[in-house]
Amino acid sequence: MGGSKDEMNRSDRSAIVVAALVVIAVMVSRFPMRAAFTQDAGAATNASKDVKEIRITAKKYEYDPGVITVRQGEHVRLIITALDHDHGFKIDAYHIDELLKKGEQGMIEFTANESGTFPFQCSHFCGLGHKGMKGELIVERVSQESPEERPDASAQFSNR
Numbered sequence: 576m577g578g579s580k581d582e583m584n585r586s587d588r589s590a591i592v593v594a595a596l597v598v599i600a601v602m603v604s605r606f607p608m609r610a611a612f613t614q615d616a617g618a619a620t621n622a623s624k625d626v627k628e629i630r631i632t633a634k635k636y637e638y639d640p641g642v643i644t645v646r647q648g649e650h651v652r653l654i655i656t657a658l659d660h661d662h663g664f665k666i667d668a669y670h671i672d673e674l675l676k677k678g679e680q681g682m683i684e685f686t687a688n689e690s691g692t693f694p695f696q697c698s699h700f701c702g703l704g705h706k707g708m709k710g711e712l713i714v715e716r717v718s719q720e721s722p723e724e725r726p727d728a729s730a731q732f733s734n735r
């Protein structure tokens with residue numbers, strides 16, 4: 576029957592299983608804990624900062640997306656990559672003017688305190704169409720009232 580050979584294999588196998596279990600136990604006790612920790616920390620910072628991240632590409636002679644919409648008071652992070660050439664990114668109203676090196680991610684952060692529609696444009700000469708390389712930042716006005724208070728406000732209006 577070759578029973579002894581089978582038994583040898585089985586004990587070998589169980590030794591390997593035990594060794595594997597020990598290794599897994601050690602790994603479980605160390606690494607996932609750390610991973611969980613960093614994940615929690617990351618989630619917490621994202622939530623507390625409340626950053627609106629928008630990725631934009633720049634190439635002759637357009638930005639994609641060409642219209643950026645955010646809410647008033649939002650902290651905005653623009654990550655802009657110039658694909659084909661050095662470009663620039665300028666929003667006069669927000670005193671933003673950055674040079675975007677080709678192939679590098681440029682990061683621009685600001686708080687959208689002022690509502691309205693603001694043009695942005697390329698600020699680094701990139702060719703014949705340079706002056707037409709434009710887009711728009713729309714900062715949507717946020718009402719000061721919380722949603723619960725709005726019905727009261729409209730009731731006051733209808734009384735007049």
Ligand SMILES: [Cu+2]
Binds near residue numbers: 698699705706
């Ligand atoms: Cu340009």
